[in-house]
Each structure stands twice: as C-alpha cells, then as structure tokens.
Amino acid sequence: MDQAAINLLWSLQLWQVLQGAGVAHGVICPGSRSGPLAVAATLTPGLTRHTSIDERSAAFLALGLVRGTGAPVAVLTTSGSAVAHLLPACSEADLGGLPLILLTADRPPHLKHCGANQTAPQEEFLLACVRRMVQLPLPGTTPFPGALVQEALAAARGPHRHGGVQAPGPVHVNQAFVEPLHTSRTQLQAVQRQWLAQQADAVPCPIPVIPPPLAAGSPPPLAWDQPGLIVAGPYRGHDLAAYRQHMRQLVGRTGWPVLADPCSGLRGLADLPVVSGYDLLLMDPRRLPTPNQILRLGPCSPSRWLSAWLEKAAALQVQVCEQDQRLWDPLGRIDWRSGHGLAALVAQLSPGQPSEAAMALQRGWQRQQHRLRQWLDHQLEASPVTEPWLAWAISRWLDQQPPTTVLLANSSPIRDWESFAQLCSPHHVTCFRGVSGIDGTLSLAAGLAMASSAVQRTVLVSGDLALLHDSNGWLWRRQLQACGANLLVVLIDNGGGGIFEQLTIRNGEFSMEELFTMPQSVDQPALAAAHGVPSQTLHHPHQLREALEHGSQQARRHGMALLHCPTHARRDHQQRQRLRAGWLAHDAAPLETGDSLHHGDESAPISHPFPTRARPAGEQ
Structure with missing residues (x-):
C-alpha cells in the first residue's frame, strides 16, 4: 500500500473517532494538503458535510452548528495561513464554552523551519484558546493513536478533573501528511474495500467517559425561606428544557423573581416571575425592593445599569454556572460560586413554600415590570x-x-x-x-x-x-x-x-x-x-x-x-x-390607583399593534 492510500485509511480512522465523540457535522475548506481528510469525510457514513472557501466563515458556521445542536462540530482546513483564520471563532468558542473541533492538515516535520512553501508553526497558532492541541504522528509511522484523540475530544466536552479542564471548549487536532496525498480511482476503491472489511471485523471502541468533578462539599449560603432575587445571564448549557424546569422548581420553592437576560432562555415564560425591563428599571432602583441575597446564573448581561446595581448591592451574591468552573466575576462581588449547574443547586433545595416576604418582594418587582411594559407600549x-x-x-x-x-x-x-x-x-x-x-x-x-x-x-x-x-x-x-x-x-x-x-466620544475636534x-x-x-x-x-x-x-x-x-x-x-x-x-x-411620579392594584399581575390587557399569540399546548 503506497503513502496516498495510507493517508486516506488513516484519515478514515480519524473521522471514525470524531463520530464516536458525537461529531455529526464537518465543515470542509479546500486545500491539497487536507485532501486525504476531505476525501475521507465523503466516505464516512452519517457525516453531514458543509463546504466553504473562507476558513473564518467556515469556523463561525461550525460554531453556530455547535450552539444549535449542542454537539461538537469539526472544521477542516489546509496548512499555513488557513489555520490562522480559525482564531476568531476559536477565541469565541473558548470563552463561550463551545466544543469546536479544529482539524488542520500540515506539512511534515522535515519541511518545518526551512523556508518550505505554505509552511508555518501552525500548531502554535491557537494554543491560547484551546483545551488541547494534539499533534498526530505521520500516517503509517505508528498505529493510529485513537486513545490520544479520544482524550482530547473528551476535553472538548469538559469540565472534568482530568487534566484541569474547567469548561467545554475548542480542541485543535493537527495532522501532518507526506506526499503523495491523492489516490487514484483504483487505489480509492481498494481502500474502501479494506476499510469496510476492517469495520466488519472490528470490535467497537467506546469513547472513554471522564467523570465530572465532584459537586462542592458545602451547600450554597442561601436562605431559601428568605426573600431573594435571581439574575439569569446568557444560557450556555446544552439542555434548555431541563434548565427551564429546574428554574420552575427553584422559583416554586423560593418565590424569587428572575431578572432574565435576553439570551437566558427564560423571557416569555408565563409561569415564571420574569423581569425583562431591568435595564430601565435599575436606572433608579429606589422603588424596587432590595433583597439580602442574589443568585447569579452564568455570566453577566451587557447592561451597565444592572452591573452598577450588582456592584453596589449590599447583598450576599452566589454564582452558579452551567458546567463551567471558570471565574465570571468582573465586578468582584461573588461570595460563593459553583460550576456544577442549576440542576445541582436545585438538588440541594430544602422542602417548603415561598415565604410571604419573598412573595412581597416578587410582587414589587413584577409591579414595576408591568408599569414599564405599559409605558413602553404607549411610547413606542x-x-x-x-x-x-x-x-x-x-x-x-x-x-x-x-x-x-x-x-x-x-x-x-x-x-x-x-x-x-x-x-x-x-x-x-x-x-x-x-x-x-x-x-x-x-x-x-x-x-x-x-x-x-x-x-x-x-x-x-x-x-x-x-x-x-x-x-x-x-x-x-x-x-x-x-x-x-x-x-x-x-x-x-x-x-x-x-x-x-x-x-461620550463625539466632541467636534475630529x-x-x-x-x-x-x-x-x-x-x-x-x-x-x-x-x-x-x-x-x-x-x-x-x-x-x-x-x-x-x-x-x-x-x-x-x-x-x-x-x-x-x-x-x-x-x-x-x-x-x-x-x-x-x-x-x-x-x-406618584403611583396611579391602577398601578397599586395590580401587584405584579400582568394579565391585564396591554395595547400594542402586535397582539400576543396563544401559546400551543405543551410549549416550553
């Protein structure tokens, strides 16, 4: 078997391991050096392929697929500057906690650092942002290192104790190839036959499951029977329906209102006391009841009014992130935090019902939300x-x-x-x-x-x-x-x-x-x-x-x-x-009589040119 056939067979093994880790979409960019991996993608059953001439655009498409499917997605590029175009999406995947798989073809080691065409230290380009960078050996020089690739892919789905992975994120797999790169039609058919025969005789190799980190030993210092408030930032988990249900359990037990970011996945849920107008309400929060404890879910929203209020609030602040152990506290106000998700927090809830004081706080926020909604409708x-x-x-x-x-x-x-x-x-x-x-x-x-x-x-x-x-x-x-x-x-x-x-930039001098x-x-x-x-x-x-x-x-x-x-x-x-x-x-202005009677009841009709649709039964 010549080198081109070996390259193709090796590439088929790599795509098989990727599929075993949940990769169902591959975004493929053109290039000769990446040819074996591109052809192998077409021979991989069940892999949905997308193609792009622009590596930067391809990586962002893959990132959108990751967010939409909740599964890792691979993007394939050739060598050289093509890899550098992955950095913008890679940095977003890093901070966003998204398992993006960056699969890059490379020149062999003997062509590095000697002026060879389209050759760069690309294995270093993405190091600041990835959970793992795996440099695979040249095809045919060793058995295929499936376990090495599997471990890297497990890091992409983090967090876990092994290797210090704190959150899901991107992984870079760099694969060098020596020429010849492209098989003839006869060689391609022979590789296909050999690959199918190997699959018929192979024993399935399961992807290792790395245990998640143990939950924090101490419970959060929150008093469930006392008034509190929830600030829900952008949702970064992978099961929004379960997250919403856990939120219902938490609010049902505590009665705490929810200041919901536009991307929290919670706005518009009629069975939660959601406050969406906090950005305007918090310009002057004197009419809002102040809690002694605040639960912050995920990162902060972009609202500077919310940030200023949280920074000044004389309240205990607890933060819980969805499978993300990293620090998300630019305000420096978190007293206790966990990266184990809302489900773990809800599991620690004590039985009981919301206190009257908690419900009074909820009604106060809901009343202001109701006033603001009516006022905005009238203004706009x-x-x-x-x-x-x-x-x-x-x-x-x-x-x-x-x-x-x-x-x-x-x-x-x-x-x-x-x-x-x-x-x-x-x-x-x-x-x-x-x-x-x-x-x-x-x-x-x-x-x-x-x-x-x-x-x-x-x-x-x-x-x-x-x-x-x-x-x-x-x-x-x-x-x-x-x-x-x-x-x-x-x-x-x-x-x-x-x-x-x-x-405050415009001043007339420039x-x-x-x-x-x-x-x-x-x-x-x-x-x-x-x-x-x-x-x-x-x-x-x-x-x-x-x-x-x-x-x-x-x-x-x-x-x-x-x-x-x-x-x-x-x-x-x-x-x-x-x-x-x-x-x-x-x-x-003084509250009108009608305002004081609503007490957070938003069932009163609101006049606007887009009447609310009926929600289908069972919609979450």
Missing part, C-alpha cells in the same frame, strides 16, 4: 423606524409566531433588545458574547439555521457593519436552500458603527465618522442580490409585519432573505435618551 407604538422601535416591534411580532431561533448580533442590537424588547412568548433567543466581536455574524446565523428543523424559522438581527464584516456568509445561501433551512436577516442599516453614538463609525458606501441589498438573496426595504413602521412575513416566505424559498431597515444612528440614540429620561420622570 407611534414611533418611526428606529433601533429601539425595531427591538420592541420585532419582539411583538414574534409573540404571534411559532417557536423561532433569533440571533442578536453584538453591539447595538443585543443592547436594544435588552432594554426595549417585550417578548411575551418563549423563543430560542441567543447571542455570542464570549469575546463580543462582530465578526462571523452571518455565518453564525447560518449555522444556527442549519441546526434548526426545516419548519422552524431563524432570524438574525444585525447592524450594517457586522453584516458587511462577514459578507462571505451570503455564500451559505445555496447550502441552506439545499438542506431546507431558512434564514431571515433583519438589517438595521444606521450608517456605520452606531454603538459609538452611545459613548471626525467621528472617519475614526469610529466608519460608514460604508455599500448597497447592502445589491450585495445580497449578487449572492441570489432576495431583499426588501422597510420604509414605514406599518409595513413591518407584512415585511417580516414576506421575508420569511422568501427565506423558505431561497434559503436566505434580507429585510433592509434604514435608520439614523444619531436620531436613534436621541430616542434612547428620551425614553430613558421619560421613564425616570414617569417612575418618579
């Missing part, structure tokens, strides 16, 4: 098309829709959703805030769409620079269409980096546009059309519902569709300022 129902209005109006439209996956891009979209969206029904709203970059946004959304069922809608809400930064993501349209997935992109085109208008917002003269609908993506432009608020429905239909037909929403960054920011100032003034 006659608004022109602005960024705050779009967050509010899209969330109202979603209340009428079946379960939908929504990706909120970083920068302004996630912040406006946190402040102004008023979601009344549960949807899978997510974000990628590990390093909070704007790169890879469209590809992340495409991966989420591919992971969803063909009947489920996926919506991306993005700013113009974030979308332009990943314009190669439009190339996923054909593959989305081929697999029956659909993605509706809602583009908030505010003429550049509108987030900078929210910072060009804000040149140095910060950097508006681009790109016709975004034309760019989408060049990739076969249909688009429409929103000109008036009353067109939004019809535009979203039409865009969803176009996405189902073409794989992708664009809804272009032009706004003006400075006017949008002025509206944010008016809304914040207006709420402070309204909140400072």
Whole structure:
C-alpha cells in the first residue's frame, strides 16, 4: 500500500473517532494538503458535510452548528495561513464554552523551519484558546493513536478533573501528511474495500467517559425561606428544557423573581416571575425592593445599569454556572460560586413554600415590570423606524409566531433588545458574547439555521457593519436552500458603527465618522442580490409585519432573505435618551390607583399593534 492510500485509511480512522465523540457535522475548506481528510469525510457514513472557501466563515458556521445542536462540530482546513483564520471563532468558542473541533492538515516535520512553501508553526497558532492541541504522528509511522484523540475530544466536552479542564471548549487536532496525498480511482476503491472489511471485523471502541468533578462539599449560603432575587445571564448549557424546569422548581420553592437576560432562555415564560425591563428599571432602583441575597446564573448581561446595581448591592451574591468552573466575576462581588449547574443547586433545595416576604418582594418587582411594559407600549407604538422601535416591534411580532431561533448580533442590537424588547412568548433567543466581536455574524446565523428543523424559522438581527464584516456568509445561501433551512436577516442599516453614538466620544475636534463609525458606501441589498438573496426595504413602521412575513416566505424559498431597515444612528440614540429620561420622570411620579392594584399581575390587557399569540399546548 503506497503513502496516498495510507493517508486516506488513516484519515478514515480519524473521522471514525470524531463520530464516536458525537461529531455529526464537518465543515470542509479546500486545500491539497487536507485532501486525504476531505476525501475521507465523503466516505464516512452519517457525516453531514458543509463546504466553504473562507476558513473564518467556515469556523463561525461550525460554531453556530455547535450552539444549535449542542454537539461538537469539526472544521477542516489546509496548512499555513488557513489555520490562522480559525482564531476568531476559536477565541469565541473558548470563552463561550463551545466544543469546536479544529482539524488542520500540515506539512511534515522535515519541511518545518526551512523556508518550505505554505509552511508555518501552525500548531502554535491557537494554543491560547484551546483545551488541547494534539499533534498526530505521520500516517503509517505508528498505529493510529485513537486513545490520544479520544482524550482530547473528551476535553472538548469538559469540565472534568482530568487534566484541569474547567469548561467545554475548542480542541485543535493537527495532522501532518507526506506526499503523495491523492489516490487514484483504483487505489480509492481498494481502500474502501479494506476499510469496510476492517469495520466488519472490528470490535467497537467506546469513547472513554471522564467523570465530572465532584459537586462542592458545602451547600450554597442561601436562605431559601428568605426573600431573594435571581439574575439569569446568557444560557450556555446544552439542555434548555431541563434548565427551564429546574428554574420552575427553584422559583416554586423560593418565590424569587428572575431578572432574565435576553439570551437566558427564560423571557416569555408565563409561569415564571420574569423581569425583562431591568435595564430601565435599575436606572433608579429606589422603588424596587432590595433583597439580602442574589443568585447569579452564568455570566453577566451587557447592561451597565444592572452591573452598577450588582456592584453596589449590599447583598450576599452566589454564582452558579452551567458546567463551567471558570471565574465570571468582573465586578468582584461573588461570595460563593459553583460550576456544577442549576440542576445541582436545585438538588440541594430544602422542602417548603415561598415565604410571604419573598412573595412581597416578587410582587414589587413584577409591579414595576408591568408599569414599564405599559409605558413602553404607549411610547413606542407611534414611533418611526428606529433601533429601539425595531427591538420592541420585532419582539411583538414574534409573540404571534411559532417557536423561532433569533440571533442578536453584538453591539447595538443585543443592547436594544435588552432594554426595549417585550417578548411575551418563549423563543430560542441567543447571542455570542464570549469575546463580543462582530465578526462571523452571518455565518453564525447560518449555522444556527442549519441546526434548526426545516419548519422552524431563524432570524438574525444585525447592524450594517457586522453584516458587511462577514459578507462571505451570503455564500451559505445555496447550502441552506439545499438542506431546507431558512434564514431571515433583519438589517438595521444606521450608517456605520452606531454603538459609538452611545459613548461620550463625539466632541467636534475630529471626525467621528472617519475614526469610529466608519460608514460604508455599500448597497447592502445589491450585495445580497449578487449572492441570489432576495431583499426588501422597510420604509414605514406599518409595513413591518407584512415585511417580516414576506421575508420569511422568501427565506423558505431561497434559503436566505434580507429585510433592509434604514435608520439614523444619531436620531436613534436621541430616542434612547428620551425614553430613558421619560421613564425616570414617569417612575418618579406618584403611583396611579391602577398601578397599586395590580401587584405584579400582568394579565391585564396591554395595547400594542402586535397582539400576543396563544401559546400551543405543551410549549416550553
């Protein structure tokens, strides 16, 4: 058997081990050195393949698939600078705790450090972000090191005691090949026959299961019978339904209200005392009852008002993360923490019922939430098309829709959703805030769409620079269409980096546009059309519902569709300022009689142009 056949047979073994670890999707980038692994992928039954000419885009698609499926996904590249393009997605997978498998082909050791073409120290490129970097031997020089690869893949699913892995995350598998790399047709058929014969005689090799770390010996210093409050950050686990059920158990026992991040997976759940308006409510928290204990779940939200309140709160603060032992406390206020997840905490609950004091605290927060929701509806129902209005109006439209996956891009979209969206029904709203970059946004959304069922809608809400930064993501349209997935992109085109208008930068001594917002003269609908993506432009608020429905239909037909929403960054920011100032003034006014009677009951009808849909039976 010549070297090309050995390379292919070795590559088949590698994909087999990857599949045994739960890898069902492989994202393949072109390259000669990676040829044996690419061909082996086509010969691996049950592996769903996606292809991309752009390694950075490919890695972000894989990351979206990881978030959408909850399983590890492999991305394959050739040698050299191709590996460097994996770093942005790798750093997001690291801080986001996502098991991304980075499979890279390399030149053999004798070509390193001697000026050989397309050769670099690529095994070092991703070291700062990965749980393991595995340098595999040259095919044919040793038996295939399956146990070594299995151990690395187990580290990707962490955390566990073995090897100090504190959280799930990316793994880099670097495989060098010597030439010849490519088999003839006859050789390929011979390798296939040999591989099938080996599989018929092989004894299955189970993937080792590394035990999780033992739960903390001491229980959390929380008094379940006393008033408290839960701050739920972005959900980073892999079983949202179970997480929601554990939250119901916790609230049922304690009565504590839940300040829920837009990506917590908890907003819109009618059977939980969710407070979604905390970003506005906490500008002046004097009307809010203050707890003596706060349970923080996962990382913090981007709200600076929530962060400031937590930093100043004279309360015991306990943090619980989902299978993540790392420190997530930039405020320096955590008194006790655990990385074993909400399920482990709920298992320690003592029996009992919520105290009257706890329920009074819950009613106080719910009453303010109810007042804020009514006030925002009144303020925004006659608004022109602005960024705050779009967050509010899209969330109202979603209340009428079946379960939908929504990706909120970083920068302004996630912040406006946190402040102004008023979601009344549960949807899978997510974000990628590990390093909070704007790169890879469209590809992340495409991966989420591919992971969803063909009947489920996926919506991306993005700013113009974030979308332009990943314009190669439009190339996923054909593959989305081929697999029956659909993605509706809602583009908030505010003429550049509108987030900078929210910072105290503009002073007239320099060009804000040149140095910060950097508006681009790109016709975004034309760019989408060049990739076969249909688009429409929103000109008036009353067109939004019809535009979203039409865009969803176009996405189902073409794989992708664009809804272009032009706004003006400075006017949008002025509206944010008016809304914040207006709420402070309204909140400072004496309570009306009706306000004091609701006591957190949100069943009273709220007037807005997007009436809440009925929730299907059994929906979580």
